[in-house]
Amino acid sequence: SIYEKNNAMNALDKKINEYFQGLVVRKDLVKAVKGNAIVPTYVLEYLLGQYCATNDEDSIQSGIETVREILRKHYVPRNEAGLIRSMIKEKGWHKVIDKISVDLNEKTDAYEATFSNLGIKKVLVDSTTVKAHPKLLVGGVWCIADVEYDFNEDKTTTPWILATLKPIQLSHFDFDSYIEARRQFTTDEWIDLLIQSIGFNPELFGKRSKLLQLLRLVPFCERNYNIIELGPKGTGKSHIYSEFSPHGILVSGGEVTVAKLFVNNSTGKIGLVGYWDVVAFDEFAGKKKRADKALVDIMKNYMANKSFSRGIETLGAEASMAFVGNTQHTVPYMLKHADLFDDLPEQYHDSAFLDRVHFYLPGWEVDIIRGEMFSNGYGFVVDYLAEILRSLRNHDFSDRYQEHFTLSSDISTRDRDGIHKTFSGLMKILFPEGEATKEEIQAILHFAIEGRKRVKDQLMRIDSTYADVRFSYEDGEGKTFSVKTLEEEEYPRYYHRTIGDGSEENELKSPVKTDISAKESVEPAEEQPQAGHVAYQENQRGISYQTLFGPYLTGAQKITLTDPYIRLFYQARNLMEFLETIARIKPDDEEVSVHLVTVEDEFKGDQQEEYFQKIQEAAAPIGINFSWEFSKDEGLHARHIVTDTGWKILLDRGLDIFQRYEMSDAFSFSNRLQEYRPCKAFEVTYLQ
Structure with a gap:
């Protein structure tokens, strides 16, 4: 059957069905029943939840037919x-x-x-x-x-x-049962369940990428939360607001009026913010778009004070605002020439308006949606999760970090509000029972600060009257943790540039980093290698074996790579790209010996040998003598590179530093050039 899963239900899916029986559905069924019905996902999953909320294959089959029959008979094309x-x-x-x-x-x-x-x-x-x-x-x-x-x-x-x-909405749910069931899952399992619930395969996402996806849910569980997401087309920015919840509404950014959004003064009729939990503005970007100044002014007031006026009466509302739009330029281009809000219409490219935004979600870090990214695992019926998130709006988790951490006194009240709201929302989503470790709380707090810092750093470019802020926090032992955005790590030359005076040659607000973590050059072989330690964040780009290893391998004639995980095709391809790096820096009239120490694959050892033989044959004519050995130590975990010039490079992930990319796509830059691939979180230590 086309509805049967390719493999047996995995352990997580079994656990999901055990603790949330009747409240979850297999996510690939939505496509199976949708056909040509133009209805939101929550409508389809409402029906699937009535007939297919089970892991029994026969019941799923009959349930699918029932839902199809209901749509055929009752949906109105x-x-x-x-x-x-x-x-x-x-x-x-x-x-x-x-x-x-x-x-x-x-x-x-x-x-x-x-x-x-x-x-x-x-x-x-x-x-x-x-x-x-x-x-x-x-x-x-x-x-x-x-x-x-x-x-x-x-x-x-x-x-x-x-x-x-x-x-078509869930009529009731048991919140206490939800909290109790959450306790049965580890943090990683719970995150994967939520990612499957919004329709994606968690195996294809790193931890940071998962959190970015889940951030889109914060407006549903946090009152009066203002989030903006700008990035390339095709990353699913508006999907969550149009398909996910019956409590959110997606409106076109260009079609909004004061009467539609807030109040119609002639009739006294309240607008969208009075009835919906989330109002999302689609296609919000576009420099040439015009916006009503009166609307912008009322939005500023509402986003800051949670209220708006109807004649002489002031009304409060709790709708969160989400602004999503497409960027026209790359991040380094925007940082060099303008700012990360550059694509917004002129009326919204206003520091007073943007200062009300609690979190800037970096859309350029979100993968363009591909077919294999969708899940065929089990997740919550989205309507059930939508009701849970709605009920969490009554809770406040914003102070849960204060037992362990203190925000820097530099951080203003408005910055603090943004950090608190994001932190509270993510805590509700990930730890609704309130039981998180100090490390888990720190990761969420760090993430919340980064999103607000991204807003504030751009405001300081737009309006020079904003004071410089030190975005940091302290733990109970007095240790200070500074927060940087990922773009700040990737493009330090452009990030701190002040654009306000329009000059090309502007002074930098802070000195350019000189430590090895600031490497940006694609051709760093001329750099003098230095001993040290550097950590890279998930989704960071601009990294290659050339930038990481080139200066340290230059002049070496014997190189030993120890990595127990050179087994699968993509790992062998990583090895080949490592040898390509050596080929680039090796003088034509010299030969280099490269020896690999790895572990033989228990099931596919023959294929592994075949990969190595092909690499050996390809390397020999260009002066690289490649050899390998299988370590007898089955517990081998060390991953490092040793050269005869005295360098030892410790790699916590070995050569496996890149996230999944399209290896078969000849027209993809991420396939052809490592610098265009987002990386996993990893660390490198250089010893001499």
């Missing part, structure tokens, strides 16, 4: 609306799945519904239904509804009658 209207007339009634919105007709003092796909309007709705489901009044809600047809000679009445209406 726009191109078949006339046929379904005719069916309702002939049969007298029919159950439909459609997006329904309601308006008050003041002339008749009645509520009237509009069915988006079915194409019928002025369908009477009773007040009780509207009071029970107020979101019908703003933006509309996906529902299962019984529609009846009763023709009347009176031309002022509509023949369409709404008999019953049920929003």
Whole structure:
């Protein structure tokens, strides 16, 4: 069957089904049932949750057929609306799945519904239904509804009658059971469960990349949280806001008005922020886009004070704001010529507005979505997770770090608010039971500070009146931890440049780093190698074997590489690229011997030998004598490079420093040049 998984259910999937029975669904089923139905994921998963929330294959098969049958019979495709209207007339009634919105007709003092796909309007709705489901009044809600047809000679009445209406949302959940089940999972298992819940295969993401994905959930569990994500196209920026939760709404950035978002002063009708937990602005970037200055001013006030005015009345709301848009330039280009907010419309490229943003999610670190990234494992029915996140809005975890850490006194109140909100949101998502270790709390706090620092560092470029801030924190023993953004590590030459005066040759705000962690050159063989230790962050780019090893291998005639994990194809390819580095720096009239010490693969030793023989044959004609040996020490864990010139390079990950990339794509720069690959988190120590 095409629905059977390629391999047996793994241990995590079994655990997920054991502790969340009936609340999880296999994520590949959504595609299997969707067909041509243009409905959000949470609608499909609501139905799958009714019939397929199980790990029994037979039940899944029959459940899929049931959901398909429901969609076939009751979902209204726009191109078949006339046929379904005719069916309702002939049969007298029919159950439909459609997006329904309601308006008050003041002339008749009645509520009237509009069915988006079915194409019928002025369908009477009773007040009780509207009071029970107020979101019908703003933006509309996906529902299962019984529609009846009763023709009347009176031309002022509509023949369409709404008999019953049920929003497609979870009706109840047990929060205490959720908390208790969380305790059965390790932190890594829980993160993987959440990544599978939003539809991705966690094996293809590093820890930092997983956290970036989960940050998109913070607006759903944190009130009045303002997040911006700018980055390349195709990274799924808007997906989470349009598909994931019935409590979020995605609007086009160019179509927002004061009346739609906040209040219509002529009618007194409250806008989106009064009814939705998250209002996300799609396609927010675009320099040529125009924005209403009055709207920007009201948004500034709302984002800072959680309130807005309706005439003489001031109203509060708790909707979080998410701004997503595409960047036109690379990060180093933006840092050299402008700032990381450069692509925003002029009215929003305003320091007072941007200062209200709590976290800048670096969209350039998020992978462009590829087919193999989707999960076929089990995750929460998204509607269930959406309700959990909504209930977590009533909790506050922002002080949970204070037992272990203290923020620098430099950090202003507004910076502190941003850090606290991000920290609180991530804690709720990862540790809703509140049980995190000091190290786990530190990782989240560091991440929260980095996201706010990214905002503040750009504000200091835009507006010179902002004071310099030391983004750091201390532990209970007085040890200080400074926080840097990843771009700051990657592009120190451009990061601290002040653009305000428009000059090309500007003074740097802080001296360029001179330690070896600041290497940027692609051709560093001329550098004098230095002893030292350097750590690289996950998703960092601009790194290659040439920059890491080139200066230390220059002049060596004997090199020994010890790495127990040169077994699979991609690991053998890493070895080949290591030899390519040696080939670049080796004089043509010299020969170099390279010896590999590794461990024989228990199951594919023959294939491993074949890789090494091919490498040996390829290397010999260019003056590299490659040899290898299989260590008898099965517990070999050391990974290092030793040269006959006296250098020893300790590698905590060996040669396996790069994240997954398309090895078969000849037109991918990450395939052809190491500098364009995001790396894993790793450390290197150079000893002489």
